[in-house]
Amino acid sequence: MTGPDIDAAEIAALRRRFPESFRPAWRGRLVAGLALAGLVALAGYAMVRLDFSAARLLNGLGRLGEFSLLMLPPEAGGRGWAFLQALTETLGIAFIGTLTAALLAFPVAFLAARNVVPNPFVHFTVRRGLDVVRSIDVLIWALIWINVVGLGPFAGALAIACADFGALGKLFSEAVETVDGKPGEGVSASGGAELHRIRFGLIPAVLPVLGSQVLYFFESNTRSATIIGIVGAGGIGQYLTELIRVLELRQVAFLILMILVTVAIIDAVSGRLRRALIGGAAW
Amino acid sequence: MPERITSLPPDRAAALAGAYDAAVAASRRRTWVGLAAFVVLTGLAAQAAEVRPWVLAAHIGRFTDYIAQILPPLTLANLPADLAEWYWGWPKWLALLGETLLMAYLGTLLGAIGGFLLCFSAAANVAGSRTACFVVRRGLEFCRTVPEIVFALLFVIAFGLGPMVGVLALAIHTTGALGKLFSEVVENIDMKPVESLTAGGAGRIETLRFAVLPQVLSNFVSYGLLRFEVNVRGAGVMGFVGAGGIGQELLVAIRNFYYADVSAILVLIILTVMAIDLGTERLRHHLLGSLR
Numbered sequence: 001m002t003g004p005d006i007d008a009a010e011i012a013a014l015r016r017r018f019p020e021s022f023r024p025a026w027r028g029r030l031v032a033g034l035a036l037a038g039l040v041a042l043a044g045y046a047m048v049r050l051d052f053s054a055a056r057l058l059n060g061l062g063r064l065g066e067f068s069l070l071m072l073p074p075e076a077g078g079r080g081w082a083f084l085q086a087l088t089e090t091l092g093i094a095f096i097g098t099l100t101a102a103l104l105a106f107p108v109a110f111l112a113a114r115n116v117v118p119n120p121f122v123h124f125t126v127r128r129g130l131d132v133v134r135s136i137d138v139l140i141w142a143l144i145w146i147n148v149v150g151l152g153p154f155a156g157a158l159a160i161a162c163a164d165f166g167a168l169g170k171l172f173s174e175a176v177e178t179v180d181g182k183p184g185e186g187v188s189a190s191g192g193a194e195l196h197r198i199r200f201g202l203i204p205a206v207l208p209v210l211g212s213q214v215l216y217f218f219e220s221n222t223r224s225a226t227i228i229g230i231v232g233a234g235g236i237g238q239y240l241t242e243l244i245r246v247l248e249l250r251q252v253a254f255l256i257l258m259i260l261v262t263v264a265i266i267d268a269v270s271g272r273l274r275r276a277l278i279g280g281a282a283w
Numbered sequence: 284m285p286e287r288i289t290s291l292p293p294d295r296a297a298a299l300a301g302a303y304d305a306a307v308a309a310s311r312r313r314t315w316v317g318l319a320a321f322v323v324l325t326g327l328a329a330q331a332a333e334v335r336p337w338v339l340a341a342h343i344g345r346f347t348d349y350i351a352q353i354l355p356p357l358t359l360a361n362l363p364a365d366l367a368e369w370y371w372g373w374p375k376w377l378a379l380l381g382e383t384l385l386m387a388y389l390g391t392l393l394g395a396i397g398g399f400l401l402c403f404s405a406a407a408n409v410a411g412s413r414t415a416c417f418v419v420r421r422g423l424e425f426c427r428t429v430p431e432i433v434f435a436l437l438f439v440i441a442f443g444l445g446p447m448v449g450v451l452a453l454a455i456h457t458t459g460a461l462g463k464l465f466s467e468v469v470e471n472i473d474m475k476p477v478e479s480l481t482a483g484g485a486g487r488i489e490t491l492r493f494a495v496l497p498q499v500l501s502n503f504v505s506y507g508l509l510r511f512e513v514n515v516r517g518a519g520v521m522g523f524v525g526a527g528g529i530g531q532e533l534l535v536a537i538r539n540f541y542y543a544d545v546s547a548i549l550v551l552i553i554l555t556v557m558a559i560d561l562g563t564e565r566l567r568h569h570l571l572g573s574l575r
Contacts, residue, residue: 039392042388043388043389043392045385046385046386046388046389046450047389049382049385050382050385050386050389050445050446050447050450050527051445051446051447052447052450053447056442056443056447057442057447059442060438060441060442060443061441063440063441063442064437064438064441067437067440067441088331089331089332089333091328091331092327092328092329092330092331092332093331093332095324095325095328095332096325096328096329096332096334097332099325099328131557131560132553132557135516135552135553135556135557136549136552136553137516137517137519137520139432139520139523140519140520140533140537140549143534143537143538144346144349144537145346147345147346147349147537148339148342148343148345148346148349149335149338149339149342150338152333153331153332153333154332154333154334154335154338154339156332157332157334158339223428223430224430226430226433227430227432227433230432230436230523230524231523234332234333240433240436241436244433244436244437244440245436247440252437256429256433259428259429260424260425260428260429263428264424264428
């Protein structure tokens with residue numbers, strides 16, 4: 001570990017030959033130091049502004065410790081069947097929401113892609129529209145849809161469909177834009193019509209990418225669908241909110257475990273499907 | 284002149300065509316089976332989610348009515364006064380918006396610090412021990428699978444109402460998300476600098492500082508900025524459960540049908556999110572361009 005094998009004279013020689021390497025990088029350090037100081041100062045201001053206090057933090061941590069003891073052992077409290085139904089509902093919301101979003105986003109993505117619609121005005125408008133839809137959180141969409149179709153999982157599915165429509169539209173259009181144009185040219189050169197070009201040149205290239213993105217969104221939506229019940233839009237979130245409010249912590253722990261297991265299963269299945277999809281396309 | 288292509292003898296051509304047909308038929312069959320499974324799944328999901336298209340069709344008018352109602356009563360003749368009336372609560376709303384942004388910032392920063400401290404133990408190539416790697420990975424998984432709103436619900440009871448709860452909830456979720464992304468970056472580094480420093484007798488901290496960190500820092504910052512975008516959205520709805528930010532005002536406006544307020548706050552949120560998205564995208568391209 002210790003004892004350098006070169007002596008002082010050699011180091012001095014090296015120092016003479018490569019002065020640049022031995023000089024401390026003052027400028028870089030200054031910039032890094034200033035950036036760090038800025039970050040810390042802003043963090044300090046935020047803590048003061050948001051009423052951080054050590055006493056509250058310690059108190060709360062103590063209470064959290066008590067909570068985690070109260071969570072053991074997790075139990076369903078005789079409501080296992082209802083929980084399972086709510087979990088199915090959650091999965092249904094995620095599935096229908098993602099599917100609807102994908103079906104809506106597919107045609108719009110072509111409008112937003114620069115290589116399909118060359119008119120900059122059209123794809124700029126479509127993209128900003130997608131951005132607006134995307135900026136509104138799922139929970140806000142859920143509140144809006146509850147006003148339209150009433151409380152329940154259908155509102156949740158519509159909320160997920162809306163929020164993801166914006167995100168998927170953007171991703172799809174980027175996938176369409178980066179696709180290789182040569183297969184399409186090949187189809188055209190051997191006498192294919194425009195529809196042939198899209199069907200055999202474009203769609204086979206983008207479909208696996210889009211499919212894998214949709215699966216990825218389905219994974220993340222199973223997570224979103226668990227919380228959508230907080231505002232009354234169905235799924236397991238309704239139970240979760242209620243039980244946390246009345247401090248039935250052992251049942252809360254049971255619900256969280258159920259969610260963890262489900263999400264892990266969905267992740268594994270969809271990860272496998274995604275790999276199969278992308279492996280099927282010659283990358 | 285191109286020469287005439289010699290065709291295969293008919294029996295070989297027939298065999299090849301038969302093999303081709305069989306392959307196509309097999310692939311078609313697989314597609315149909317997949318499609319059938321998909322349709323069945325869709326039906327089941329629609330059943331579970333209580334999809335009722337006729338309700339949607341019957342009430343779609345309510346959606347357009349709602350949009351029409353929340354649109355502000357702006358007239359061209361009296362624009363400044365109308366704007367002032369639409370944004371009657373702007374000092375309060377801007378303050379809350381600032382609070383939301385600070386929550387997102389602090390949550391991202393604390394989460395990034397947490398993720399940074401844990402990511403090296405979760406990366407298989409530089410982790411100290413296998414058990415630590417396994418434990419840290421499961422812990423990060425837990426932190427990112429439980430949605431931040433659920434943490435916020437629990438923390439509101441433990442810590443009391445207020446933005447501090449929102450920050451803590453965002454920080455924990457961010458630790459889980461960034462810890463995973465960071466550790467994946469670390470797993471993809473070039474290991475030669477690490478080997479050379481280890482061979483030169485450097486300790487663990489020195490190796491991480493001089494062999495790993497220079498390779499990963501720009502990606503870390505880029506992921507951190509990406510997460511900040513996500514957290515701005517997340518902080519916007521923390522108020523729904525009493526954890527600070529502008530969400531509470533929005534919830535009250537939506538629940539009590541203060542139509543003009545809904546659109547005023549929504550427009551503020553949308554503009555902020557879009558501005559943050561554009562800003563961080565610029566910054567990320569700049570960083571990835573300059574540090575690489």
